[in-house]
Amino acid sequence: MALNKSALAQSIKSAFKNMKDDNGDEEQTLDTLCNKLAEAVDTYVKTAEINYITGLMAPPGTAGGPVTGPFKGNLL
Numbered sequence: 001m002a003l004n005k006s007a008l009a010q011s012i013k014s015a016f017k018n019m020k021d022d023n024g025d026e027e028q029t030l031d032t033l034c035n036k037l038a039e040a041v042d043t044y045v046k047t048a049e050i051n052y053i054t055g056l057m058a059p060p061g062t063a064g065g066p067v068t069g070p071f072k073g074n075l076l
Helices: 005-021 026-046
Strands: 050-054 072-075
Touching: 005 026
Parallel strands: none
Antiparallel strands: 050 072
């Protein structure tokens, strides 16, 4: 799945809206907001896909084994 920027924006908006509804103290409200923002960013980043382009090479003359080389790709 590609990164969904609109879903991240909606999660951030929701976190700020929920701040208004929190009747606790300021520090607790700020902690809650920070945790919700961190969760939104964490969820967003974990949806990233890597588009492999080139760069990695299998070991010569063997079946399997670790690949080597500079990874060339991008996030979708």
